[in-house]
Amino acid sequence: MLFNSPEFLFLFLPAAVLLHFTLARWSMRAAIAGTTVSSLVFYAWWNPPYLVLPVASIVANFWLGRRIAAAEPPVSRGLLIAGIAANVAVLCYYKYADFLMSVIDGHKAVPPNVPLALSFTTFVQIAFLVHVYQKRIAMPFNNYALFVAFFPHLIAGPIVRWGSLGRQIGDPARYRVDWDNVALGLTILIFGLAKKVLIADPLAPHVAGVFDAAARGDPVTAFAAWAACFCFVAEIYFDFSGYSDMAVGLGLLFNFRLPINFAAPLRAANMFDLWRRWHITLSRLARDLVYVPLSRGEPGVLRRSFNLMLTMILIGVWHGAGWTFVAWGAINGVLLLINQAWQAVWGPGRKTASGRFLGCALTFTAFAAGGVFFRATDIDAAWHILKAMSGFGDAVAAGAITMEWDDWLIRRGYVSAPFVLSWFGTTWSIIGTLWTALALAIAWLVPDTMEITGYREGDAQSNWRRPVGILAWRPSPVVLVAMSLLFVGAFASLGRVSEFLYYQF
Amino acid sequence: MQSRAYAVAIAAIAAGVFLAVITANLMLDPQAVFGTGLFAGSPNTNSRYRRLVAYQAEPARYDGLVFGSSRARAIPRHELSRRLDGIAFADFAVDFGSIADHLPALEYVVKDKAARREPLRAVFLLLDVDTAGLRPKANKFIQTLLPPELTGDSTARFWWRNLTAIQFAAWQSSIRAALGWSKPGGLTPNWKSVWWDPAALLALLIPPAQAQGEARAPAAGAAEPRHKIMDGIYFDQQLRLLQQFVAVCRQHGITLMVATSPLNPVHAATFEPGEIEAAAERISQIVPLWDFSQPNAMLVDPQRWTDPVHFDAKVAHMMVGRILGDEMPAEWHEFGRLRARDGTAVSLR
Secondary structure, three states: OOOOOHHHHHHHHHHHHHHHHHHHHHOHHHHHHHHHHHHHHHHHOOOHHHHHHHHHHHHHHHHHHHHHHHOOHHHHHHHHHHHHHHHHHHHHHHHHHHHHHHHHHOOOOOOOOOOOOHHHHHHHHHHHHHHHHHHOOOOOHHHHHHHHHOHHHHOOOOOOOHHHHHHHHOOHHHHOOOHHHHHHHHHHHHHHHHHHHHHHHHHHHHHHHHHHHHHHOOOOOHHHHHHHHHHHHHHHHHHHHHHHHHHHHHHHHOOOOOOOOOOOHHHOOOHHHHHHHOOHHHHHHHHHHHHHHHOOOOOOHHHHHHHHHHHHHHHHHHHOOOHHHHHHHHHHHHHHHHHHHHHHHHOOOOOOHHHHHHHHHHHHHHHHHHHHHHHOOOHHHHHHHHHHHOOOOOOOOOOOOOOHHHHHHHHOOOOOHHHHHHHHOOOOOHHHHHHHHHHHHHHHHOOOHHHHHOOOOOOOOOOOOOOOHHHOOOOOHHHHHHHHHHHHHHHHOHHHOOOOHHHHO | OOHHHHHHHHHHHHHHHHHHHHHHHHHHOOOOOOOOOOOOOOOOOOHHHHHHHHHHHOHHHOOEEEEEOHHHHHOOHHHHHHHOOOOOEEEEEOOOOOHHHHHHHHHHHHHHHHHHOOOOOEEEEEEOOOOOOOOOOOOOOHHHOOOHHHHOOOHHHHHHHHHHOOOHHHHHHHHHHHHOOOOOOOOOOOHHHOOOOHHHHHHHHOOHHHHOOOOOOOOOOOOOOOEOOOOOOHHHHHHHHHHHHHHHHHHOOOEEEEEEOOOOHHHHOOEOOOHHHHHHHHHHOOOOEEEOOOOOHHHHOHHHEEEOOEEOHHHHHHHHHHHOOOOOOHHHOOOOEEEOHHHOOOOOO
16 A cells, blocks of 8 residues: 555545544554554555565564563573574575575576565664664564554654664554644644645656666667756655655554655755765764774774675665665765865865855765666666766667657747757657756755754754745644645655655665 | 644645545546546546446346457457357457457356356457567556456555555546547547557547658658567567466367457558567467468458558458458458467467
């Protein structure tokens, strides 16, 4: 069941919220159990037999967590390592087995059929085990089951930590309807829905046109390659941040505050800034579970650089089994190292408007170019796009104008066919360019959902926020009309329901 | 404004919009699945559903099936029936039909006939070579949803999807059709619902005058047309489904006649040279094929086309005549050719 489907919005969600607060009148434990069951139904909607996996994983990790909390340090450390290894082994079995075999025997790996949410639940539970090991906490099973299975974050994050959501689940004060949170939650939910269906979805076919052509080995012009990679960054940003906004909004309907996952990352002025603002909960988890443990004892520059590269490659591999994801992680690692070296040589410097603009443009361009590996079906296709971007692509093949809208413009004499063919080739279009420009302008110029609503859960730094003036959200008739119109617009586009990109990870 | 009032108002508006969608679908019934439509003759009828319902209403009446896209509607069933020992053909020709639609329908009828202990004697299958490389439209759009009996999918899901589909263009075209505001001719006035189908789109975009013989000139400076059929994964997928289709017919002793649709020369000219013939040749490696997709002097006549992609009854009559071995008039002598594996003529059974 997708967040942007009618069955979710108009059947499942109202039923789940009503069930939660009806049961909460009776007891907190009943509400927790009820919402856990709702969440498992939500998961089972996708593929009922696969429900066994998260249920077994929740039971096993809870049991392990209890043992770790009760054991003495040497034993608890062993249990922790065993727990992490077991979780990683399950993930590897489903997600990486074929890829790893392909590395060994050289066969062409096929995209794995990964159980939904496995990457996210694995990380959530590993973080939980580490938390239990460090803090020696005790927790009821019901609370833990809801913590892992809570449907707003279950499928694609934000990746939650026991220290935040676990504490909220155990707080009896949260089991009463809080209309302030409901109003805020509905607002954030609508913003997220609009980001997904009004901005991200229309970009998808434009990106696919170029990347599919590259996968077939068809010619792609330099402009088309660059435009498609910018377009892809806009698509994945609005898709995933839209999903994350919806998750936060849904959490608020249940009176739980999930952490924000994006902090207007495309406005970042350097790579470190970008990775502090892009998929925040994953970056933090990777920092806490991989980079920090590896960097204990004040290591030298080389060692820290190696640790950073390793962390970024693991982030890349977490997204998918394939060399493209390894390359994507490595490229981002290299970009971070270049950023680090730059800062070491030049220092923080004086922040000027032009300097910020240049930093922002460079960061975005570098991140977008790296994103080619994220989107391409394989290394060859990525290389094909990169060659085109660098001007070494194949010459444009003779071909008809395949984009209907461009064809329409040409027929009416607004643009010439040679212009379209020489700049866009047969894979890109004027409409794609306009959509991309519009989406990026929104990302750069329009305040983010979390700025407008002032939602700050999990926002460790607030220096990215800009004053929003009259756009600051508060319940009012004007805002009600505006949000209703936005909802109707988004709802009207639900006819072309599409999956969220992050469902595949 | 109180948060509570704000939240309740948003929830109420959302619920209102949702109920409005359900009401529109029930009242207008654009796919003609509920049987509650205020207006008859929706141009967006789900022909997959309607064909199955029509068969289910009188299953004992039929012992033959006609499969194809909207082009197959021109095939004269009565003539086929008269010439083939009175076999009664149930119509399974559906909009944007491909083998992905036909195989589940065939399997359903075969199973149903076996359960009823009734014979299924003959199947006429009309294939569109020009769209064989495209992604099948079966189950892709609300108008092309396959009935749950054919997919094994949940019945509730089928009805839910029809009930909750947000389809402004289809609602609009239903009302326009009911009020007589639609353009005459063509597949459907609702071009927005067919923009993804090159053949249907072509039928709607080209003005009649231009369609009648005039080639659709590429934009100034644009290169030659280059549509391909066999590139990509879909053509091979369709061939695999065709193999299954043929196997089912053979397994149950059903006489199978397979033909390809004649193509308007204007439309055919938008493909790579030789592409259509090569695709037909690939199909004939699976099953003997009456290939009508090749250029023919008679097809240049604009009178032979009801729109740029749909041939008329005369062409259909000639197809049936050719397939059944009639003496053809001189001007139709070159129309249609039997292709078979290694070029040998084989029995149609």
